[in-house]
Amino acid sequence: MQTKDKTETHLPQVQEQRNDGLPLDLSWVKAVQANTSAIERRAATLPGRRSIKKDYQAAWLLKAISLMDLTTLAGDDTEGRVRRLCTKARQPVRPDLLAALDMEGLTTGAVCVYHDMVPTAVDALRGSGIPVAAVSTGFPAGLSPFHLRIAEIGESVAAGAEEIDIVITRRHVLQGNWQALYDEMAEMRAACGTAHVKAILATGELGSLRNVARASLVCMMAGADFIKTSTGKEGVNATLPVTLTMIRAIRDYHQRTGLRVGYKPAGGISKAKDALVYLAMIKDELGDRWLQPDLFRFGASSLLGDIERQLEHHVTGGYSAGWRHAIG
């Protein structure tokens, strides 16, 4: 990708059929395997493989910003912090840098907050076209009573969230109870209505890549618009092997159904160079169509600052101190 492709980030999203899911097909689920050593070997080759420099690197970093759910999910979040984050979502990079890159108007893909902060974020983003994503369903453990998790989704949607990040019950996966996972996911999807639903698998707690692959498939069969790795609160969050496993599940689902499901790696992605590895992997495995905000997001609370530093270096030749990019 070259810098002249930059307007791609402002292309209207392609309208296509939403993933309405399928009946649970247990024979398909049980046939899914994951060759862990092969996946880990392939993942280990990825960080060193690509060397994207200069204008190409800047263009990819700008793309990463447009694909970012700029996130704050802290117990001490305040309205002030959320409003500052929303200002950053509207203007993710210093205006002089964006002007130099001819990218005025660039925004993040969404802002992601707890339910409690949805009204503040909706208000702060009014008129920007940036959607608010809410983490609902007893995030991050997802163990509150089921009717309360469903009610929380309804309240987040009523408060103006256009995207809902739900958490699955890990126990269903660990016990191989695919019917329970499917039913839970389908009910949550229904509660979201027209809001898009991202299913957080909490992959660091699923025990094996085979479980990750099977849980990905079941959530897609139950109507997930996105599958997402992690809450950011597990001991292990987004990794490259998990990403390969999940995006290959997305590819298989697309090949068999014609339906496209999005992917959101989240948790611990804080370096621009790591974001580039993820984007290259998506391009290789799924193709350019997935490099649009309706099919790919980074969930990140501290990636934007490093990307801004790299863009500043690209434009000015010098790095600024980290504290100058404290938000995001």
Ligand SMILES: O=C[C@H](O)COP(=O)(O)O
């Ligand atoms: O969903 C987003 C994650 O919680 C973000 O995790 P992070 O704070 O490690 O970037």
